[in-house]
Amino acid sequence: MNRKLTTTSYALLTQLALRPWSAYELVQQRVRYFRFVWPKAESAIYREIKKLAEDGLAEMSIEHTGRRPRTIYQITEAGLDVLREWLATPVGPFSMEFEVMLRLFIAPIGTRQQLVANLRQVQADTRDMLMFGGEVNREYLEGRGALQDQAYIRALGIDFFISLLNMVDQWVDRTLGEVERWDDMTIEERNQRGLEILAGVPVAMPEQTSRSTPVAPASQTRRR
Amino acid sequence: MNRKLTTTSYALLTQLALRPWSAYELVQQRVRYFRFVWPKAESAIYREIKKLAEDGLAEMSIEHTGRRPRTIYQITEAGLDVLREWLATPVGPFSMEFEVMLRLFIAPIGTRQQLVANLRQVQADTRDMLMFGGEVNREYLEGRGALQDQAYIRALGIDFFISLLNMVDQWVDRTLGEVERWDDMTIEERNQRGLEILAGVPVAMPEQTSRSTPVAPASQTRRR
DNA sequence: GGACACATGTAACGGGTTACATGATTTC
DNA sequence: GAAATCATGTAACCCGTTACATGTGTCC
Numbered sequence: 010m011n012r013k014l015t016t017t018s019y020a021l022l023t024q025l026a027l028r029p030w031s032a033y034e035l036v037q038q039r040v041r042y043f044r045f046v047w048p049k050a051e052s053a054i055y056r057e058i059k060k061l062a063e064d065g066l067a068e069m070s071i072e073h074t075g076r077r078p079r080t081i082y083q084i085t086e087a088g089l090d091v092l093r094e095w096l097a098t099p100v101g102p103f104s105m106e107f108e109v110m111l112r113l114f115i116a117p118i119g120t121r122q123q124l125v126a127n128l129r130q131v132q133a134d135t136r137d138m139l140m141f142g143g144e145v146n147r148e149y150l151e152g153r154g155a156l157q158d159q160a161y162i163r164a165l166g167i168d169f170f171i172s173l174l175n176m177v178d179q180w181v182d183r184t185l186g187e188v189e190r191w192d193d194m195t196i197e198e199r200n201q202r203g204l205e206i207l208a209g210v211p212v213a214m215p216e217q218t219s220r221s222t223p224v225a226p227a228s229q230t231r232r233r
Numbered sequence: 234m235n236r237k238l239t240t241t242s243y244a245l246l247t248q249l250a251l252r253p254w255s256a257y258e259l260v261q262q263r264v265r266y267f268r269f270v271w272p273k274a275e276s277a278i279y280r281e282i283k284k285l286a287e288d289g290l291a292e293m294s295i296e297h298t299g300r301r302p303r304t305i306y307q308i309t310e311a312g313l314d315v316l317r318e319w320l321a322t323p324v325g326p327f328s329m330e331f332e333v334m335l336r337l338f339i340a341p342i343g344t345r346q347q348l349v350a351n352l353r354q355v356q357a358d359t360r361d362m363l364m365f366g367g368e369v370n371r372e373y374l375e376g377r378g379a380l381q382d383q384a385y386i387r388a389l390g391i392d393f394f395i396s397l398l399n400m401v402d403q404w405v406d407r408t409l410g411e412v413e414r415w416d417d418m419t420i421e422e423r424n425q426r427g428l429e430i431l432a433g434v435p436v437a438m439p440e441q442t443s444r445s446t447p448v449a450p451a452s453q454t455r456r457r
Numbered sequence: 458g459g460a461c462a463c464a465t466g467t468a469a470c471g472g473g474t475t476a477c478a479t480g481a482t483t484t485c
Numbered sequence: 486g487a488a489a490t491c492a493t494g495t496a497a498c499c500c501g502t503t504a505c506a507t508g509t510g511t512c513c
Contacts, residue, residue: 027338031464031465036466037464045329047332077507099351105327106240106270114390119321130323135326160427168430176397180396203373206388207388241473279493301479
């Protein structure tokens with residue numbers, strides 16, 4: 010039990026703390042909900058949960074469907090203790106993978122059509138996810154949420170999720186609008202337009218009062 | 234040259250397409266900018282760039298500082314071709330890691346103080362990053378951006394970055410406000426409040442016109 | 458009773474992270 | 486001239502991903 014747990018370990022323990030699940034159910038739940046805040050491949054779960062059991066943080070019990078076995082996992086007291094300790098440690102910052110931004114950065118070597126297609130793809134994905142978010146929202150509003158007794162917590166998560174998606178959706182809209190005008194503009198005109206956009210971005214101005222800490226590229230050290 | 238390139242490979246090629254860099258500079262630039270859209274550990278870069286050179290997608294040349302060597306990398310025509318091909322493939326959806334959400338989900342087993350501390354931490358990180366974003370914004374507005382001739386593209390990235398951070402900042406504010414009221418409420422009152430929040434979330438209602446495709450939990454298949 | 462989807466995982470490879478190492482340059 | 490910081494990476498382990506495998510209901 011002395012290996013160092015990863016955030017993925019804690020993510021699994023978090024799921025187990027809610028109620029016992031079979032390994033398969035764990036994976037399904039995580040595909041449906043947890044994927045959005047801690048996305049990992051499915052088969053990593055099967056391996057990790059076994060390790061958690063070896064560490065004594067979860068208990069396994071075997072059930073059968075016909076002659077086929079399935080494993081049910083349940084969190085132990087030791088597991089809950091470990092979770093509580095984790096809550097007292099500093100939390101990592103959020104981070105994002107956003108491939109379309111990479112493609113935007115080298116748009117000049119590709120065609121405008123490709124870039125537009127990529128952006129539309131992201132928009133379609135985003136709207137799919139928005140539909141899904143709306144569905145979950147209704148589930149809770151109608152009292153049939155998967156964890157209805159924690160609606161007050163889930164509501165905050167759904168709020169975040171929908172806010173994020175709406176933000177992305179709107180950004181893609183704006184960006185498509187800009188990209189569509191590129192063809193009629195010289196580079197100088199485009200860059201002029203770029204400066205207009207930058208001037209309109211709602212950035213917080215640094216307080217004129219002296220800041221003791223320099224503006225670092227975010228706190229990287231604390232990150233696991 | 235027949236291995237399968239990862240998105241990280243393409244991210245590096247994207248950087249190389251802008252101009253030649255030494256390995257160390259590549260890492261620094263990526264820490265400063267690319268980290269926010271494709272975050273990877275630094276030492277992975279040194280290994281990956283060497284492989285790209287082996288594959289003929291980049292050229293190495295050795296310089297010296299005193300007796301210490303440093304390697305400069307430059308993209309090749311083959312590398313540019315590979316990048317162009319990549320632009321024609323479907324783009325992956327965005328994804329996010331957000332540890333504090335995991336902690337929120339099991340808040341009941343911890344203390345309210347811990348949760349508040351975690352949320353404030355995220356807020357502090359977010360505001361640091363906002364400061365950084367504002368700094369980059371000013372660099373471009375004042376004509377001294379690192380890639381000033383691509384201001385029209387960078388502006389779109391900065392727009393996204395600042396929008397995201399503002400969204401997170403506002404969400405944390407709302408959420409802290411909610412959490413602070415928990416102590417005076419019963420579980421039933423909290424869940425009642427949760428439903429109010431959900432009712433206020435701006436979800437798109439599904440069009441009543443028949444949708445052919447079912448609302449799936451986002452397109453996972455296309456990923457990679 | 459064959460096809461197909463759902464349930465329940467295992468194996469192997471390679472990318473990602475953490476830890477370490479050493480040469481130059483600046484600071485005081 | 487010692488200490489700290491910047492520059493420039495390497496090594497090894499472990500997690501994450503991709504591919505595969507097999508059993509079990511269910512549809513028609």
